[in-house]
Amino acid sequence: MGDKYNRHSKYFVAVDCVIFGYEDGDLKLLLYHRGFEPAKGKWSLMGGFVGEEESSDTAARRILHNITGLDDIFLEQVQAFSEPKRDSEDRVVSITYYALIRIDQHNSDKVRENGAHWWSMKSLPHLVFDHQEMVMKALEKLQVKAEMELVGSELLPDKFTLLQLRRLYEAIFQIELDTGNFRKKVLSLKVLQRLDEKNTTESRRGAYYFKFIEGAKARPFDRIVKI
Amino acid sequence: MGDKYNRHSKYFVAVDCVIFGYEDGDLKLLLYHRGFEPAKGKWSLMGGFVGEEESSDTAARRILHNITGLDDIFLEQVQAFSEPKRDSEDRVVSITYYALIRIDQHNSDKVRENGAHWWSMKSLPHLVFDHQEMVMKALEKLQVKAEMELVGSELLPDKFTLLQLRRLYEAIFQIELDTGNFRKKVLSLKVLQRLDEKNTTESRRGAYYFKFIEGAKARPFDRIVKI
DNA sequence: TCAAAAGTGTTCGTATTACACCCATGA
DNA sequence: TCATGGGTGTAATACGAACACTTTTGA
Numbered sequence: 001m002g003d004k005y006n007r008h009s010k011y012f013v014a015v016d017c018v019i020f021g022y023e024d025g026d027l028k029l030l031l032y033h034r035g036f037e038p039a040k041g042k043w044s045l046m047g048g049f050v051g052e053e054e055s056s057d058t059a060a061r062r063i064l065h066n067i068t069g070l071d072d073i074f075l076e077q078v079q080a081f082s083e084p085k086r087d088s089e090d091r092v093v094s095i096t097y098y099a100l101i102r103i104d105q106h107n108s109d110k111v112r113e114n115g116a117h118w119w120s121m122k123s124l125p126h127l128v129f130d131h132q133e134m135v136m137k138a139l140e141k142l143q144v145k146a147e148m149e150l151v152g153s154e155l156l157p158d159k160f161t162l163l164q165l166r167r168l169y170e171a172i173f174q175i176e177l178d179t180g181n182f183r184k185k186v187l188s189l190k191v192l193q194r195l196d197e198k199n200t201t202e203s204r205r206g207a208y209y210f211k212f213i214e215g216a217k218a219r220p221f222d223r224i225v226k227i
Numbered sequence: 228m229g230d231k232y233n234r235h236s237k238y239f240v241a242v243d244c245v246i247f248g249y250e251d252g253d254l255k256l257l258l259y260h261r262g263f264e265p266a267k268g269k270w271s272l273m274g275g276f277v278g279e280e281e282s283s284d285t286a287a288r289r290i291l292h293n294i295t296g297l298d299d300i301f302l303e304q305v306q307a308f309s310e311p312k313r314d315s316e317d318r319v320v321s322i323t324y325y326a327l328i329r330i331d332q333h334n335s336d337k338v339r340e341n342g343a344h345w346w347s348m349k350s351l352p353h354l355v356f357d358h359q360e361m362v363m364k365a366l367e368k369l370q371v372k373a374e375m376e377l378v379g380s381e382l383l384p385d386k387f388t389l390l391q392l393r394r395l396y397e398a399i400f401q402i403e404l405d406t407g408n409f410r411k412k413v414l415s416l417k418v419l420q421r422l423d424e425k426n427t428t429e430s431r432r433g434a435y436y437f438k439f440i441e442g443a444k445a446r447p448f449d450r451i452v453k454i
Numbered sequence: 455t456c457a458a459a460a461g462t463g464t465t466c467g468t469a470t471t472a473c474a475c476c477c478a479t480g481a
Numbered sequence: 482t483c484a485t486g487g488g489t490g491t492a493a494t495a496c497g498a499a500c501a502c503t504t505t506t507g508a
Contacts, residue, residue: 004264004316008276010237013309013320037231049235052318056309080307080322082240082283089231091279093240093320095307163486181471183488188469203486204479390459408498410461430459432505 012092015060016047016131018078018138019068021103022155025164026120027171028103029135030067031127033115038089039128045135046116047094056095064099067114069107074100074154076145078138086130094130098138100154121171139172146172150191152212159209161199162186191216239319242287243274243358245305245365246295248330249382252391253347254398255330256362257294258354260342265316266355272362273343274321283322291326294341296334301327301381303372305365313357321357325365327381348398366399373399377418379439386436388426389413418443 019030031043046067050059056077064073078096086092103118111117119125127135145151151172152165166182186192193213198206246257258270273294277286283304291300305323313319330345338344346352354362372378378399379392393409413419420440425433 005239005276005319008239009279011240011277012232012235013238013240049232050238050309050320052236053311055311056307056320077306079304080283082277082322084280084282092232093277093283093322095309095320161487178472179486180473180489185470200479204481205477205485205487206479207487388460405498405500406460407462407500412497427506430505431457431507432460434460 009091012090013050013056014047014092014094015050015056015063016045016081016094016096016134017060017063017075018045018096018098018135019064020098020100020138020142020155021106021118022168022171023103023118025167025171026122027168028118028120029124030101030111030116031119031125033117034128035115038087042128043119043125044128045096045131050095056097060095060097060099064101067111067116068101069110070101070105076141078134078141081130081134083130088129094134096134096138098141100142100151102155102157104157143172150186150189150212159195159197159211161202161207161209163202163207165210239317240277240283241274241319241321242277242283242290243272243308243321243323243361244287244290244302245272245323245325245362246291247325247327247365247369247382248333248345249395249398250330250345252394252398253349254395255345255347256351257328257338257343258346258352260344261355262342265314269355270346270352271355272323272358277322283324287322287324287326291328294338294343295328296337297328297332303368305361305368308357308361310357315356321361323361323365325368327369327378329382329384331384370399377413377416377439386422386424386438388429388434388436390429390434392437 021028021030030046032046034040034042034044046063048059048063050056054062057075060075061071061073064075065071075097076099078098080093080095082093084091086094121139124132124135126132142151146169152160152168155168156164162183165186166177166179169182170177191213192210195209195211197209199209200206248255248257257273259273261267261269261271273290275286275290277283281289284302287302288298288300291302292298302324305325307320307322309320311318313321348366351359351362353359369378373396379387379395382395383391389410392413393404393406396409397404418440419437422436422438424436426436427433
């Protein structure tokens with residue numbers, strides 16, 4: 001490598017992952033009980049440093065795999081955080097990602113081993129450094145995504161009821177949605193297929209299970225610009 | 228500073244700025260004729276390294292000020308680019324920003340001194356490294372912003388006609404818009420005030436000038452989530 | 455007089471919203 | 482039987498899209 005840039009400084013570059021999951025009608029976050037200084041014993045996002053042969057995307061996937069055992073996870077960059085003193089130990093630029101995982105599918109033993117724990121978005125513990133801000137930015141990104149297309153395949157089990165899907169949306173946007181209107185809107189998108197099977201655990205009458213039609217990539221809440 | 232992270236590598240951290248301007252009905256980009264290696268003599272975005280006492284935001288503002296003489300510019304992070312070999316010289320993580328500036332207002336002598344040049348988005352030169360991708364991501368961000376709220380105060384002169392505003396939107400989205408519908412939509416937002424003055428240079432009849440009402444922050448192309 | 459933009463109005467179809475209402479069933 | 486969610490229907494409204502039409506005026 002050359003030395004053309006050598007009058008400039010180098011910094012550590014890390015990734016932090018905002019890992020969303022969904023369980024029992026609650027949007028949850030996978031947090032880490034830090035086993036190392038600085039801020040040992042406090043809660044933080046899952047993170048790690050970017051290696052020499054890695055992009056930050058690759059590093060984030062590696063970390064996610066190490067924690068959950070999962071590959072092929074939905075993962076998207078949020079933004080970089082670079083305040084000089086954001087990490088109390090040294091100058092670290094953090095590139096933040098958010099991921100969507102299905103809690104029913106991940107390796108929960110591995111998660112426990114790693115000192116990780118699912119927390120409801122409704123009652124998060126105090127987070128280290130600027131991790132709180134990272135979570136907020138990540139949630140905003142998730143909301144934009146959920147407006148642009150029907151999310152659910154990344155967070156729900158293979159088959160789910162419309163109640164479960166609605167509860168997911170209510171959790172993401174922290175609002176209440178009208179049953180009938182939600183149903184009509186979602187079904188009009190033609191991305192769900194009704195199964196011949198009912199879930200009878202969540203209602204007396206029983207609700208049909210649905211699944212996502214593979215390959216159906218219609219964007220629901222249409223955002224084509226036509227002013 | 229401690230040495231808790233010392234088994235990890237450090238990298239250069241730079242910012243690159245996608246600087247949008249608007250002139251003669253064209254969306255333009257301020258590009259730089261590189262005076263240094265690597266890629267000397269090629270065209271690139273405006274960039275620079277992040278200093279020890281700076282956040283990337285601060286660094287981006289510094290660079291923008293150095294080039295254009297302007298402060299108080301609209302500036303927003305796009306994302307970080309971190310492929311190990313994205314810069315041919317050394318490992319450099321780049322945090323990309325986009326800025327909106329009024330071409331009529333910037334210091335054009337300074338720009339020329341810096342070897343910078345305004346290029347129409349319709350015919351950009353070949354850019355170094357991954358700068359082409361940065362421009363694309365920045366344009367997408369600008370489009371999202373322009374959908375969410377009426378942009379124009381950052382790019383147009385203080386007073387402008389609805390034709391000029393429409394041409395700006397057509398340039399941002401690279402589509403044609405209906406005169407009447409655009410007019411109705413924009414005026415319904417109640418963020419523009421008509422002046423008692425007409426522009427007679429762009430049409431026989433003359434079009435009223437408008438200006439943005441200060442403090443009016445209504446979002447035009449409403450995106451409230453109500454599924 | 456005519457082209458080009460300014461500015462206004464109308465029509466039509468669809469999406470959104472706020473509901474009302476009946477169904478099914480286990481506790 | 483009744484509370485709870487499942488599922489369907491409707492009416493009022495808002496909005497987008499397409500487009501017709503009049504006005505103004507310099508070349």
